[in-house]
Amino acid sequence: MDQWPWETKGLIAKELPVKYMLLIYGAEEAWTDEERKQCYLDSTQLTHELNAKGQYLGAGPLHPVATATSVRVRDGKRLVTDGPFAETREQLGGYFLIEAKDLDEALGIAARIPGAKKGTVEVRPMLELPNLPQVQ
Amino acid sequence: MDVKGVVEELYKSDSRRVLATLIRLLGDFDLAEEALHEAFAAAVEQWPSEGVPENPRAWLVSTGRFRAIDALRRKSREATLPPDLPGNKKDGLFCSSEELEDDRLRLIFTCCHPAIEPPTQVALTLREVCDLTTEEIAGAFLTTPATIAQRIVRGKQKIRDARIPYKVPDAAELPDRLDSVLKIIYLVFNAGYSELRPDLSEEAIRLGRLVLQLLPDPEVLGLVALMLFQESRRTARTSPEGDIILLEDQDRARWDRAKIAEGAELSVRAGTAGYYAIQAAIAGVHASGVSDWARIVALYDRLLDVYPTPVVALNRAVAIAMRDGPAAGLAEVDELMDELPDYYLAHASRADFLRRLGRKDEARAAYQKALDLAKHEPERRFLEKRIRELF
Numbered sequence: 001m002d003q004w005p006w007e008t009k010g011l012i013a014k015e016l017p018v019k020y021m022l023l024i025y026g027a028e029e030a031w032t033d034e035e036r037k038q039c040y041l042d043s044t045q046l047t048h049e050l051n052a053k054g055q056y057l058g059a060g061p062l063h064p065v066a067t068a069t070s071v072r073v074r075d076g077k078r079l080v081t082d083g084p085f086a087e088t089r090e091q092l093g094g095y096f097l098i099e100a101k102d103l104d105e106a107l108g109i110a111a112r113i114p115g116a117k118k119g120t121v122e123v124r125p126m127l128e129l130p131n132l133p134q135v136q
Numbered sequence: 137m138d139v140k141g142v143v144e145e146l147y148k149s150d151s152r153r154v155l156a157t158l159i160r161l162l163g164d165f166d167l168a169e170e171a172l173h174e175a176f177a178a179a180v181e182q183w184p185s186e187g188v189p190e191n192p193r194a195w196l197v198s199t200g201r202f203r204a205i206d207a208l209r210r211k212s213r214e215a216t217l218p219p220d221l222p223g224n225k226k227d228g229l230f231c232s233s234e235e236l237e238d239d240r241l242r243l244i245f246t247c248c249h250p251a252i253e254p255p256t257q258v259a260l261t262l263r264e265v266c267d268l269t270t271e272e273i274a275g276a277f278l279t280t281p282a283t284i285a286q287r288i289v290r291g292k293q294k295i296r297d298a299r300i301p302y303k304v305p306d307a308a309e310l311p312d313r314l315d316s317v318l319k320i321i322y323l324v325f326n327a328g329y330s331e332l333r334p335d336l337s338e339e340a341i342r343l344g345r346l347v348l349q350l351l352p353d354p355e356v357l358g359l360v361a362l363m364l365f366q367e368s369r370r371t372a373r374t375s376p377e378g379d380i381i382l383l384e385d386q387d388r389a390r391w392d393r394a395k396i397a398e399g400a401e402l403s404v405r406a407g408t409a410g411y412y413a414i415q416a417a418i419a420g421v422h423a424s425g426v427s428d429w430a431r432i433v434a435l436y437d438r439l440l441d442v443y444p445t446p447v448v449a450l451n452r453a454v455a456i457a458m459r460d461g462p463a464a465g466l467a468e469v470d471e472l473m474d475e476l477p478d479y480y481l482a483h484a485s486r487a488d489f490l491r492r493l494g495r496k497d498e499a500r501a502a503y504q505k506a507l508d509l510a511k512h513e514p515e516r517r518f519l520e521k522r523i524r525e526l527f
Binding site for chain 2: 018101102103104107123125127
């Protein structure tokens with residue numbers, strides 16, 4: 001491999017779609033059970049629309065942060081602790097993994113995620129590594 | 137003119153246009169900048185013997201593009217490049233002047249994309265669109281060239297890695313996106329308001345005219361009119377010693393009539409619906425030489441509807457004081473003080489009304505409070521003078 005793919009300059013890169021991870025943050029207590037149910041329905045609807053356009057790679061809500069467990073390895077020793085990576089008021093609650101032609105298109109999709117109405121959706125371009133296995 | 141002179145002139149007038157098009161064709165800022173320099177170097181080399189081409193701009197674009205692709209081919213293996221590169225067809229795709237002008241607009245919208253933080257938007261715009269050096273930008277914003285250079289590098293990285301598109305936004309997004317472009321232009325203008333960097337105000341007006349030429353929206357008309365009205369008073373609003381001269385005390389013979397006439401023409405076309413259009417209309421009333429305070433208050437009422445902030449309310453209070461007397465102005469300002477406790481102009485306005493009402497002790501205290509908050513020397517000298525006059 002002469003070049004890492006992310007070093008490929010404009011000319012070639014700009015023609016290829018990019019993968020974006022859309023991370024949904026929010027306060028867990030901001031949702032009523034009813035709202036949460038509706039959120040799951042609307043999100044499912046959105047995944048199907050994306051899939052029809054070939055832009056869907058994955059999505060899913062996470063169980064509440066109370067179920068989180070963190071692992072660190074220091075000096076070869078495994079440390080397991082209860083709780084998330086960082087204690088914050090707003091937590092990672094779910095994600096969408098999509099393909100888009102540019103940031104504007106990704107932002108348009110992010111704005112349609114139900115979680116954006118109460119929390120924040122962070123849009124991150126994915127760095128593509130070569131030679132990863134293809135999931136069918 | 138010799139060929140070298142022609143190339144230099146062309147660099148001044150057209151390098152940003154050529155760059156904007158190369159960024160579209162090559163899809164990368166750094167590649168395009170290298171290509172731009174290659175193209176001008178080739179012109180210096182080839183034009184003396186071959187003659188200046190009929191369409192030098194198109195020549196520079198196609199030479200720059202060709203050299204960039206050639207360099208890429210040499211760097212990576214030919215096989216890794218797709219056979220049909222964008223812009224490969226020889227149909228004069230990049231020669232139409234309409235396309236070239238659109239590229240300039242694409243460049244501005246990309247540099248001012250909301251996914252880039254505002255200080256970086258300013259730095260990128262001044263560097264890429266206006267061709268200011270990092271030293272010049274640093275000087276204007278009181279920071280170091282290293283900081284500006286780092287912002288520009290990070291900005292370009294974000295454009296590339298997050299894939300910020302190189303395009304004029306769709307109609308649905310345009311109002312919001314235009315708003316951020318106009319905000320940056322006005323910020324550049326205000327950075328040039330002081331005597332330190334008058335060229336930045338000119339640069340901002342030039343940018344405004346460019347956007348206007350391509351996108352004659354009422355708010356763009358309003359912003360350009362507003363800047364022209366303010367710029368028309370540049371030499372009249374400070375004394376040779378650098379002291380502030382208030383509008384009513386300015387020597388009107390020193391106002392730039394041509395700028396006022398152009399501003400008035402644009403302001404009429406802008407109407408009085410938008411944020412910049414209304415401010416231009418207010419500036420236009422002042423520039424007419426007779427400040428019609430009833431009209432100005434009415435315009436501030438509209439501005440407060442569109443943009444309800446305490447600073448706009450303060451300006452409206454000052455206009456009310458001019459129309460109805462200082463007591464009316466004082467009543468309005470007193471309502472606002474809780475919202476503007478640290479804004480020196482709020483205290484200075486209050487002080488002015490108290491002074492005109494003959495309430496000397498209170499006026500002095502208010503001027504002192506304003507002086508404690510004022511940061512710029514000319515403002516401080518103005519306030520100190522007022523305090524002295526009250527003894």
